[in-house]
Amino acid sequence: QKEVEQNSGPLSVPEGAIASLNCTYSDRGSQSFFWYRQYSGKSPELIMFIYSNGDKEDGRFTAQLNKASQYVSLLIRDSQPSDSATYLCAVSRMDSSYKLIFGSGTRLLVRP
Amino acid sequence: KAGVTQTPRYLIKTRGQQVTLSCSPISGHRSVSWYQQTPGQGLQFLFEYFSETQRNKGNFPGRFSGRQFSNSRSEMNVSTLELGDSALYLCASSGDKRTTNEKLFFGSGTQLSVL
Numbered sequence: 001q002k003e004v005e006q007n008s009g010p011l012s013v014p015e016g017a018i019a020s021l022n023c024t025y026s027d028r029g030s031q032s033f034f035w036y037r038q039y040s041g042k043s044p045e046l047i048m049f050i051y052s053n054g055d056k057e058d059g060r061f062t063a064q065l066n067k068a069s070q071y072v073s074l075l076i077r078d079s080q081p082s083d084s085a086t087y088l089c090a091v092s093r094m095d096s097s098y099k100l101i102f103g104s105g106t107r108l109l110v111r112p
Numbered sequence: 113k114a115g116v117t118q119t120p121r122y123l124i125k126t127r128g129q130q131v132t133l134s135c136s137p138i139s140g141h142r143s144v145s146w147y148q149q150t151p152g153q154g155l156q157f158l159f160e161y162f163s164e165t166q167r168n169k170g171n172f173p174g175r176f177s178g179r180q181f182s183n184s185r186s187e188m189n190v191s192t193l194e195l196g197d198s199a200l201y202l203c204a205s206s207g208d209k210r211t212t213n214e215k216l217f218f219g220s221g222t223q224l225s226v227l
Contacts (some may be wrong), residue, residue, distance in 0.1 A: 034215065043202055044155070044216040088155065092214075099145065099168050100216060102155035 043078030116219035137205030
């Protein structure tokens with residue numbers, strides 16, 4: 001079992017729709033959760049982070065965390081073609097190992 | 113504030129050679145992490161340095177090594193290159209808070225091709 005799992009996609013949504021990206025993790029001691037966006041040929045860019053159960057909103061992005069279910073998600077409202085990218089979920093452990101564990105990423109395609 | 117700077121941007125080497133990659137973190141950041149990204153394996157953690165000390169190392173062979181200088185700049189070295197070392201090598205820096213809430217900011221990466 002991978003430590004951080006994501007559906008590789010592609011997830012295809014029409015412009016203006018809500019895109020829902022999901023991530024599960026195996027380490028119950030995980031404390032911090034991050035979403036990175038990576039355009040083709042570019043480096044990952046941090047777009048959201050969440051530390052507590054519940055929802056966290058930032059503009060069109062909402063991160064949701066459910067530690068009991070070991071589940072974190074990213075919602076993108078009013079999806080735009082410019083949102084087409086690979087979204088990486090990353091988890092930080094509790095043991096101060098000073099590293100992030102990344103999922104393999106979900107490719108999102110927003111159709112005009 | 114300047115971002116994370118990695119050099120060179122592209123490298124082509126042959127099997128058996130060695131290579132050194134360089135990373136300058138965001139000003140004020142003291143932690144530097146290195147990741148290898150390949151299409152098949154995704155982002156894999158190599159190692160992390162803080163104040164010139166390696167705090168953690170990933171599951172890579174000893175051919176992969178790194179160091180950090182007093183100005184927080186970091187280098188990673190790969191010796192005896194193999195074809196499978198072809199990858200995008202990403203450096204990321206984070207602030208000096210020793211918590212698991214550190215956010216990583218990535219450089220543009222070095223694309224290494226081993227022929």
